[in-house]
Amino acid sequence: MEHWMNDPNGLVYYKGVYHLFYQYYPGGTVWGPMHWGHATSNDLFHWKHQPIALYPDTLGYIFSGSAVVDEKNTSGFGKEGRVPLVAMFTYHDPKGEKEGATDFQNQGLAYSLDDGKTWVKYPGNPVLKNPGIKDFRDPKVSWNPVAKKWILTLAVLDHINFYSSPDLKTWTKESEFGKDLGAHGGVWECPDLFSLDYHGKKKWILIVNLNPGGPNKGSATQYFVGDFDGHYFTPFDKQIRWLDYGPDEYAGVTYANTGNRRIFLGWMSNWLYGQQVPTEKWRSAMTIPRELSLRKAGNKFLLTSAPITELKTLAKKSFTLANVNASHIDLGSRAGKLEGAASLKITSDKLEDFSIILSNSLGQKLVIGYRKGDNTYFIDRRKSGKVDFEKDFASIHTSPRFTSDEKFDLTLVIDVASVELFADNGMTVMTEIFFPDQNFSDIAIDSKNSFHIKDLQLTSLQSIYK
Numbered sequence: 001m002e003h004w005m006n007d008p009n010g011l012v013y014y015k016g017v018y019h020l021f022y023q024y025y026p027g028g029t030v031w032g033p034m035h036w037g038h039a040t041s042n043d044l045f046h047w048k049h050q051p052i053a054l055y056p057d058t059l060g061y062i063f064s065g066s067a068v069v070d071e072k073n074t075s076g077f078g079k080e081g082r083v084p085l086v087a088m089f090t091y092h093d094p095k096g097e098k099e100g101a102t103d104f105q106n107q108g109l110a111y112s113l114d115d116g117k118t119w120v121k122y123p124g125n126p127v128l129k130n131p132g133i134k135d136f137r138d139p140k141v142s143w144n145p146v147a148k149k150w151i152l153t154l155a156v157l158d159h160i161n162f163y164s165s166p167d168l169k170t171w172t173k174e175s176e177f178g179k180d181l182g183a184h185g186g187v188w189e190c191p192d193l194f195s196l197d198y199h200g201k202k203k204w205i206l207i208v209n210l211n212p213g214g215p216n217k218g219s220a221t222q223y224f225v226g227d228f229d230g231h232y233f234t235p236f237d238k239q240i241r242w243l244d245y246g247p248d249e250y251a252g253v254t255y256a257n258t259g260n261r262r263i264f265l266g267w268m269s270n271w272l273y274g275q276q277v278p279t280e281k282w283r284s285a286m287t288i289p290r291e292l293s294l295r296k297a298g299n300k301f302l303l304t305s306a307p308i309t310e311l312k313t314l315a316k317k318s319f320t321l322a323n324v325n326a327s328h329i330d331l332g333s334r335a336g337k338l339e340g341a342a343s344l345k346i347t348s349d350k351l352e353d354f355s356i357i358l359s360n361s362l363g364q365k366l367v368i369g370y371r372k373g374d375n376t377y378f379i380d381r382r383k384s385g386k387v388d389f390e391k392d393f394a395s396i397h398t399s400p401r402f403t404s405d406e407k408f409d410l411t412l413v414i415d416v417a418s419v420e421l422f423a424d425n426g427m428t429v430m431t432e433i434f435f436p437d438q439n440f441s442d443i444a445i446d447s448k449n450s451f452h453i454k455d456l457q458l459t460s461l462q463s464i465y466k
Contacts, residue, residue, distance in 0.1 A: 002281045004029050006274065007138075007190055007251035008265045009036055010053075010067035010087050012116070013258045018044050019116050020265070020286070021053055021087070023064060029283045030275045034061040034092070040116070043310050044263070044289040045464050053119050054089065054110055059126065060096075063105070064138040064190055065089030067116075068168075069257050074150070075168045077111040077122075085112040086168055087119065088152070090137035091126055103130035105137045107154070109168060128171045133157060138190045140253060141168070147230030153193040153206070158184050160191055160208065162233065175232045178208065183222050183240050185213015192253040193228065196262060198294045198301070204228040205292075205303055206235075207243065209251050211271050215242050216397040218272035219250035225294070225301040236301065243303055245399030246379065246421070246430035247272070249287055262292040263308060268418060268433060273390035278435050287431055288413055288420060295427060297402045304426035307413055311343070314461040321456040327449065331458055332442040339441070341461040344412040347454045351408040354447045358414065358440035366434050368412065368421060375401045377421065377428055385436030402427040416440075 003026050010021035017040050024037030036054035039047040054062045067087040070077065077084035087110045096104030106126035110119045130136045133156055140153045144164075152163040152171060159178040163171040178188070192207040206224045214220025221243040226235035243252065244266070252266030266287045269277070274284060290305040319335035332338070344356070355369035367380040380396045381387065387394035403424055411422040416439050421430040443458070445451070 003027070003283070004031055005037065005282075005284045006031070006267050006269070007064045008253060008267060008286060009064050009089070011253060011255040011265060012067040012069060012085060013255055014069055014085060015115055016042060017115070018042070018255065019067065020047070021067065022286075024052065026052065029279070029281065033094075034063055036062050036087075036089070038116075043313065044308060045310060045314060047464070050117070054087070054121070057121070059106070059108065060091040060093035060104070063090035063092045064251065065107075066140045066253070067256065068141050068143065068150075070168065074166060075109075075111065077113070079113060082113045085116050086141075087111070088127075088139045088141050088168070090139065092137070102132045102134050103136075105135070106130050107139050122169070124169065127169050128152070128154075128163065135187050140190075140192045142193060142256065144230050149230070151193065151230070153191045155188045155191050155208070158186075158188050160188065160206070160233075162231070164230070174230075177206070177233045181235065181238055182208060182224065183210055183213050186211045190251040190253055193233070194254055194262060195228075196292065196294050197260070203294055203301065204233065205294075206233055207253065211250065214247065214270075215245055215399075216247045216395070217392055218247060218270040220244070220247075221249060221252045221266065223303050225303065239300065241302070243305065244429045244431050245377075245397070246432045247395075247397055248418070248433045249429075249431040252287070254292065264290045264292050264305065266431070268431060273393055276389045277433070278386045278389055285418070290429075293426070295425065297427065302402060302427050305429045306422055306426045307343075307411065307420075311413070311461075314341075314464070315343075316460045316462055318457055318459040320458075321453060324453045324456070325450045326445075326453075327447050327451065329445040329453075331444060335458050337441040338414070338439070338443055339460065340463055341413070341415045343457075343459045343461060344414065344443070345410070345455070345457045345459075347409045348407070348452055349454055350406050350452050352447055352449045352451045354445060354451050356412070357442075357444045357446065358419070359442045359444075360436055360438040360440050362436075362438050364436045364438070364440075366419065366432075366436075366440065368419065370401070375404070377401060377423055377430060379419070379421065379430055379432045381432060381434050384434040387435075397430065397432065399428050399430050
């Protein structure tokens with residue numbers, strides 16, 4: 001896709017089609033008047049670009065939001081038996097902002113009666129007016145079957161407001177959350193509220209994106225685990241948790257209408273440098289889709305992520321190793337050069353310090369690894385290619401390991417300008433972008449000690465572009 005793209009919006013699945021709307025500026029490769037771009041897919045990997053769904057109008061730019069399937073036609077938008085898809089988004093009035101107003105962000109609706117192909121804005125917009133709060137945005141709507149009403153999760157300054165509605169048009173404030181909990185290094189954005197099953201019991205997760213203030217500087221996604229009774233969200237503890245410790249996953253939210261699956265997608269960049277990255281025609285991408293679940297580490301709940309199983313459909317040839325003890329393995333000479341995207345999976349019964357080095361003939365490299373001394377994973381992109389466009393880009397980023405178990409598993413999804421790390425059944429996740437002057441074609445594993453690899457599989461992946 002050409003031009004500027006950021007937050008995923010309106011993620012909804014309907015009639016076998018995944019819809020991805022997103023913040024889009026068709027006029028350039030930097031942020032501008034926001035539209036909702038639109039793409040569709042049957043498998044979350046092969047996408048078809050659709051016409052722009054929502055354009056700015058006299059009420060403002062079209063900022064982030066969500067979409068739902070209004071199966072019971074509570075909104076009254078449905079006609080002649082056609083089920084409406086309803087989008088709720090933030091209107092951002094640039095004129096009001098420039099004039100110093102505090103109520104320049106309000107919530108609007110649009111609906112589609114042709115399965116998401118075209119959209120009509122509700123003439124009664126805005127449906128939720130700003131009471132005079134500068135940051136009042138990014139509505140995430142979901143149906144609560146117990147309370148039998150729509151629940152709206154809204155980012156307000158550096159906390160969350162919950163609202164409810166019977167019809168998506170009239171909203172009543174229920175409660176607030178987070179003024180004294182979580183990370184507060186920046187404004188809260190793009191929230192999400194949903195439940196997951198844990199051993200037959202429903203647990204609620206509240207996702208809150210934060211900019212700045214992430215664990216590795218800039219933008220990041222935090223989350224809370226607790227209970228929600230239709231009025232109040234009550235966390236189980238006060239611990240700060242990050243869904244992704246890498247610097248390049250932000251504004252992540254989940255798909256509506258996917259049944260028992262909870263599929264997450266994020267913007268693959270960081271506001272520290274998102275508009276300065278050294279690309280010519282395109283700016284930004286989305287992470288690969290991830291399936292979320294809950295695990296326990298001690299007495300704490302952790303939200304885990306794994307590449308969706310549909311990734312397997314892209315697999316081409318694979319190279320495997322089993323029961324190898326080595327301090328250096330040159331996978332490039334054994335498996336062949338990397339050509340485009342690939343996945344690497346490693347398991348071990350005894351975890352040692354290791355580094356996975358992606359490199360090219362220019363001496364540029366990206367290093368991904370683990371340090372046993374402080375029980376952390378890391379990604380080092382200091383020598384990864386073009387790094388001088390922003391002072392903090394050339395850095396080593398780290399994540400704690402959330403288990404002391406010697407057994408270890410790691411999955412890397414590698415592309416020409418990104419890597420996504422999933423370790424220990426998805427308890428640790430890191431997303432990182434990079435810009436080498438020549439694609440990384442070599443891959444090797446180094447270890448200070450003899451590193452025992454129980455299983456290794458390096459699989460080349462088909463391009464999703466035709």
